[in-house]
Amino acid sequence: MFVxxxxxxxxxxxxxNFCSFFGVTALWVLYLTHRGMSLVEVGLLESIFHVSSFLFEVPSGALADRLSYRAVLILGRVCAMISSIILIFSHDFLWFAVGFIISAWSYNLNSGTTDALVYESLRCLNQEKRYIKVSANVNALYELADTLGIFVAGWFVTAYFEGVYWIQIAISMLAILSVLMMREPRKSQRKEEKVTSYFAILKNAALFLKENGQLRFLMLFFALFEGVAATYYFYFQSLVDGYGFKGYQISLLMIASAVFQIIGAKISPQIERWAGQANLILYFSALLCGLLILTFVNQLPLLIGCFITLNTLVSVSQPIFSNYFNALIPSSSRATLLSVSSMLFSVAMIVLFPLSGWLIEQLRFTVSFGAMGMALGLVMVVLTIVMKRRAR
Known part of the structure; x- marks a missing residue:
């Protein structure tokens, strides 16, 4: 019965995850401008989203460890529905800000919690080694759902843009139904321990992270890697728009990228087995720096190739690093510590996104990201030298 x-x-x-990742609201920038928001206000709303995400990320993980994974996932979808309703009926900046804050909560309550629930379910089955394969499938599913959602959203842009948020409400209900069909996994150590308080979970997670240098390094590296890639992804859309790309051309580009991203996510377990952790970090770092430096060339076909390759790298890295994190984290603080990883990503985005936007306005897209690649490459060389000297 339990199996x-x-x-x-x-x-x-x-x-x-398919319902949660369905990218029907991915064109939110266009939606806000259609509702009268200026680009400055759009940027401020995005900053509000990331600051809210940063503040609530770890507490949301602690809630999952304190209560139950299923309850937190359901609460996350309820927040997504409330946010959608606010965005449908709002007409001023203040209410849009409220909607974005609640939307950030929905992401916080989801991030880390689904990974923790799956890993604990596999642990109950003594099948933890399956996790990286399951995580790879989830990431492939994410790319598919996100691409399908963007296509659906495209049909509503001119006809009834608010419809995308009604769809979001409907699929959130389906997501809640899927959670109700799950069984809450038993968390290890709960048999011997009394129920741990919320603040004790936060304290234990902080102490564990402080003492575990390997986990701390992996989380910091992945947050920076993913933050740079996400910044490139968003600003690349404005680049191709400047080249005069039509809507269908951007959609075709996203489809081409999604195909490679799905393949990358599916083969990530084989790549991890082939390379190993230390080599993968070196390869990811070198490829990231190399792709960014190539943007100096400023040739559209090459820039498109860099865009697709960088997106594929992220798809390969996500299940691998998720597996690394879960293997190092105790069950009693799993959702809390996984939320720390998401919080670090928010910190990276809070710094990188506005800084990159300012650099692009001053120096252009290609010079800005090329210079970023050179700076990261220099940091990588210095760190390598320092680590080799310490090893001696």
């Missing part, structure tokens, strides 16, 4: 239930958790998790 069947926990096995079903994996299946329902796929459904939940």
């Amino acid at each position: 069947k239930s926990f096995n079903h958790n994996i299946r329902y998790n796929y459904i939940y």
Whole structure:
């Protein structure tokens, strides 16, 4: 009975993630400008989103460890529905800001919690080694759902833009239904321990992270890597718009990128087995710096190639690093510490996004990201030298 239930958790998790990642609201920048927001106000709203995400990320993980994974996932989808309703009926900056804050909470309550639920379900089955494969499937599903959602959103841009948020409400209900079909996994150590308080979970997680240098390094590296890639992704859209790309051309570009990203996510377990952790960090760093430096060339075909390759690298890295994190984290603080990783990404975005935007206005896209690649490459060389000297 228990084996069947926990096995079903994996299946329902796929459904939940498809609904959560369905990118029907991915064109939110266009939506806000259609509702009268200036680009400055759009930028401020994005900053509000990331600051809110930063402040609530770790507490949301602690809630999952204190309460139950299923309850937190359901609460996350309820927040997504409330946010959608606010964005449908809002007409001024203040209410849009409220909607974005609640939207950030929905992401916080999801991030780390789904990974923790899946890993604990596999642990109950003594099948933890399956996690990297399941995580790879989730990331492939994410790319598919996000691409399909963007296509659906494209049909509503001119007809009834608010419709994308009504769709978001409907699929959030489906996500809640999938969570209700799951079984809450048993968390290790709970048999011997009393129920831990919320603040004790935060304290224990902080102490564990302080003492575990390997986990701390992996989280910092992944946050910076993913932050740079995400910044490149968003500003690249404005670049191709400046080249005069039509809507269908941008859609075709996203489809081409999604195909490679799905393939990358699916083969990530094989890549991890082939390279190993130390080599992967070196390869990811070198490829990131190399791709950014190539943007100096300023040739559109090459820039498109860099864009697709960088997106694929992120798809390969996500299941691998998720597996690394879970292998190092104790069950009692799993969701809390996984939320720390998401919080660090928010910090990276709070710094990188406005800084990159300012640099692009001053120096152009290609010079800005090329210079960023050179700076990161220099840091990489210095760190390598320091680590080799310490090893002696």
